[in-house]
Amino acid sequence: MPEMPEVEIIKRYLDDKLVGKNIKDICIKLDRLIKYPSPSKFERRVKGKTISAVIRKGKYIWLEIDKGYKVIFHLRMTGALVYSSEGEVLDSARIVFSFNDSSVLCYYDTRTLGAVYCIATEETGVISALGNMGAEPLSKEFSPKYLANILAGKSTKIKTFIIKQEYIGGVGNIYADEALFLANIHPLRSASSLNSKEIKKLHKAINKVISEGIKDGGTTFRDYRNGAGEKGRHQEKLNVYARKGMPCTVCNTVIEKITVGGRGSHYCPRCQRINDK
DNA sequence: ACGAGCACCTGTGTGC
DNA sequence: TGCACACAGGTGCTCG
Numbered sequence: 215m216p217e218m219p220e221v222e223i224i225k226r227y228l229d230d231k232l233v234g235k236n237i238k239d240i241c242i243k244l245d246r247l248i249k250y251p252s253p254s255k256f257e258r259r260v261k262g263k264t265i266s267a268v269i270r271k272g273k274y275i276w277l278e279i280d281k282g283y284k285v286i287f288h289l290r291m292t293g294a295l296v297y298s299s300e301g302e303v304l305d306s307a308r309i310v311f312s313f314n315d316s317s318v319l320c321y322y323d324t325r326t327l328g329a330v331y332c333i334a335t336e337e338t339g340v341i342s343a344l345g346n347m348g349a350e351p352l353s354k355e356f357s358p359k360y361l362a363n364i365l366a367g368k369s370t371k372i373k374t375f376i377i378k379q380e381y382i383g384g385v386g387n388i389y390a391d392e393a394l395f396l397a398n399i400h401p402l403r404s405a406s407s408l409n410s411k412e413i414k415k416l417h418k419a420i421n422k423v424i425s426e427g428i429k430d431g432g433t434t435f436r437d438y439r440n441g442a443g444e445k446g447r448h449q450e451k452l453n454v455y456a457r458k459g460m461p462c463t464v465c466n467t468v469i470e471k472i473t474v475g476g477r478g479s480h481y482c483p484r485c486q487r488i489n490d491k
Numbered sequence: 492a493c494g495a496g497c498a499c500c501t502g503t504g505t506g507c
Numbered sequence: 508t509g510c511a512c513a514c515a516g517g518t519g520c521t522c523g
Contacts, residue, residue, distance in 0.1 A: 217516055273517080290517050292501080325500045327517070343518080370493075379518085386516050435516060436503085455516090476495075478514080 216289050218350065218384025219427030220438050220446065221275050224295055227441030228319070229268035231297045232277065236264045236314040244308045247323065250331045250340050259283055259332045260311075272347045272383035282335035286344075287321065292437045293328035296320050324437060347383040351424040356382070358417045365405045365413065372408065373401035374475035376420070385420060388433055388455045391480045393419040395454045400488040401472070401479045426451070454480040 216224070240260055245253045263279035270276075275295070276286040287295060299317045303310050309321040309330065321330065333340055348364065349355040364381050375381060376390040385393070394401055396419035399412060408416065432438055432446030435456060439445060449456075453463050458471040458480060467484040 220516070288517080290499095291515070323500095324502065325515085327500060329518090374494085377517090388516055433516070438516065476497090477517095 216438050217386035217389050219424055220432035221270050221273050222428050223432045224441045225268050225270040225275050232265045232268055237311050238314050239312040241310040247308055247328055247330050249329045256332045260285060272379055274344055284333050286331040286333055288329040290327040292324040294322040294439045296443045297441050346380050348381040350383040351420050358414045361417045362413050368405035370405050371474055372403045372405050373479050375405040387477050389423045391455045392423040392453060398485055400486045401474045401481055
């Protein structure tokens with residue numbers, strides 16, 4: 215579900231609430247969400263530890279705990295991390311972390327596609343996608359030059375390219391469609407076909423949609439909730455995503471939806487012409 | 492090396 | 508109303 219802006223919002227909230235808390239107990243209601251190590255080992259590693267920081271990288275978010283362990287979450291499509299100072303736990307909670315002061319952190323996940331790990335310092339290879347992640351939008355490393363370098367020679371369609379985490383960390387389907395709209399680039403263009411002007415425009419557009427997404431508290435299309443269980447507001451500002459059949463906010467042309475790399479892709483056929491040069 | 496297709500899941504909206 | 512089907516903020520696998 216969440217892309218980088220949504221995970222960042224959760225991270226900021228949880229960092230404020232969880233640092234210094236001791237994990238008194240853990241209740242795993244769905245074993246298969248624990249990808250590493252086994253659920254019983256996971257429990258042994260986590261129980262009794264104190265949280266020193268909450269970190270995000272791309273769409274991953276984790277708790278730093280004692281002895282160099284990290285409790286890492288990937289929320290996939292419908293995962294949510296909700297903190298409650300009152301100790302509120304809904305029936306739908308999949309994993310519950312209880313703290314020494316009776317507050318709780320619940321992991322919710324309707325579709326149960328998420329992934330949870332407890333990784334020791336030396337076990338970095340367990341999640342290869344974390345190590346192979348490309349530069350993140352808004353980072354210093356993510357420059358127009360970086361983008362130009364990784365686009366060069368790639369025949370992949372630009373839409374597919376943007377959401378590949380090994381190239382750009384954190385961008386998902388919504389923000390990719392929105393960035394391509396702002397940059398006036400058709401999603402089916404090949405990555406290597408972009409000229410330097412378009413690359414600069416796309417770089418700027420990606421940074422813009424991601425930073426505005428964060429500013430608006432994320433995009434709630436259906437399931438996304440922040441660390442307090444509330445919706446985001448950025449869905450009100452989307453130009454193309456989920457707007458099939460509606461008028462373009464710039465030119466009034468009807469927004470179209472096609473499938474690119476297996477993902478629904480929304481664009482304005484006038485603002486994003488395939489032959490634009 | 493890359494893309495297509497599918498698998499993993501549940502819930503919701505649509506059309507008949 | 509009910510049923511079948513398509514589709515959903517993601518990723519990782521197999522296969523050609």
